Amino acid sequence: MLDVKRLQVLLAIVEEGSVTAAAAALGYTPSAVSQQLLRLEREAGQPLLDRHARGMRPTDAGLVLATHARKVVRQLAAAEADLQDIAGVRRGSVTLGTFPTVGSSFLPLAVRRYRELYPNITLTISSGREDHLVRMLEEGAVAMSFLWDYEWDRVSNDELVLTELFTDPTVLLVGASHRLARRRTVDIAALADEPWIIRAGGHPVVEVLERSAVAAGFTPTIAFQANDYQEAQAMVSVGLGIALAPRTATVNQHPDVRVISLGSSAPSRRVLVAHRAGRVRGAAELALHDVLVETASSYPGR
Template sequence: MLDVKRLQVLLAVVEQGSVTAAAEALGYTPSAISQQLLRLEREAGVPLLDRHARGMRPTDAGLVLARHARKVVRQLAAAEADLADIAGVRRGSVTLGTFPTVGSSFLPLAVRRYRELYPAITLTVESGREEHLIRLLEEGRVAMSLLWDYEWERIENDDLVLTELFVDPTVLLVGSGHRFARRRTVRMADLAEEPWIIRAGGHPVVEVLERSALAAGFTPTIAFGANDYQEAQAMVSVGLGIALAPRTATVNQHPDVRVVSLGDTAPSRRVLVAHRDGRVRGAAELALHDVLVDVARDYR
């Protein structure tokens, strides 16, 4: 059986043109190269090199064997790279960005799956507003991040590669005693006379309400500006008003609040995973991306 290391030596001599040059390329001594060549010729049973004053020239058999050796060496390099990838998902670390509503609904499912599959990888999650998450991506401080957008304001950033995970519908929140609490679906046009609870501070769900109300032919009356969805649900539960929210924001549902579908009368948002274009992505990161996509397929 031909020895792989000796095949590598033969290939180096053929490509470099001399024993000395091959020795320098491989980090061997010239005498070690010569000994390996002699042993390879004995294994092959035919001369592989013609020795002459200016170096060595491969015989026909040497050229044939060198051609096969080149394929073997490349295949071994590919095998080592594949093993390195496998090792990469058995250890290492990866950092993911997220935002609160998905961080409290979809993401825990993905984290559980990832940790089951790759228990030795350290997964770190950082939560923030979208502009902060995009800055983390651009600065390379997170490997990838969950983001969202609406049809009227798509994320347009040539530095980011986006993958849609799922569509997050906008739903209606009403108190358990509300006239629509037992309805499965209502339309925005049915809500023209209702007081509304919104998210304070120019939150995107305010624009969702404004656009939906405009399309339904009314201007919403605002009763309260909440700092988060839990506060909004608390005010809805006591009848101060009704509210809109992405469905992912209703996982931790107040016991006295009911979630009602708005069908196609309120816009949905896309939930995305993004990474920086041109980023060299390690095995742990690629595995996390695959888990997010797989879990999102079930989550839909």
């Protein structure tokens, strides 16, 4: 029986015109291509190529066999494509939930990679607050969603399966002319006398500040309550106060704001991806999960 891989070698030589060119096209060495050709000629029982100064020409037998090889190779490629379509990694759709700080930092990196690998899959993304994201997971409105938590308030939901992607440290935001602007690391205990800008509406970063301040022995003085991190950065930039933020919230950094590490003096949060327990997960969804994990493993903001 003729070997399919050797037929591919013959076809490459016929189409490229030489062993060297065929080897380059196939990613083989010229020696490996020559060996495969000799074995194929033994299987066929007759010469398949005529060697000449400018390369190789197929014999009548080689031309017939190359014609059949072309059909076989195309049919194999079509079979593989059909299997991938059935598996859902070439076509299909997947839905994902996210929250703003991850949606503006980590997620675009993962989306770019996913589209490179699976350009025909439709990816639909919805952004919202965490309670809304959990509800969408439970109702099946999204297949997966990013979530986050702190050590004192872990996500605890028996209906969800969680995968930790990366740790998102809490950082300090100060104006470019602030006395600490040139520091790389600051302990939060050194900030007792500073005015603070916080997020309005009971945002979780407020609890991060309160817990950190209590641990450091002071009560923070609040100068302004911002509706989002961009507004907070604007107020920090003009010296109204300083602020805390997850590092993912500082990707779009104000030019007059400096980001300083707080080391272990302020708690970090976990960034997670979740799906509903018992969900039958399609190949497109599993592929997205793998891309998220892969992207997180080398994420510079972690």
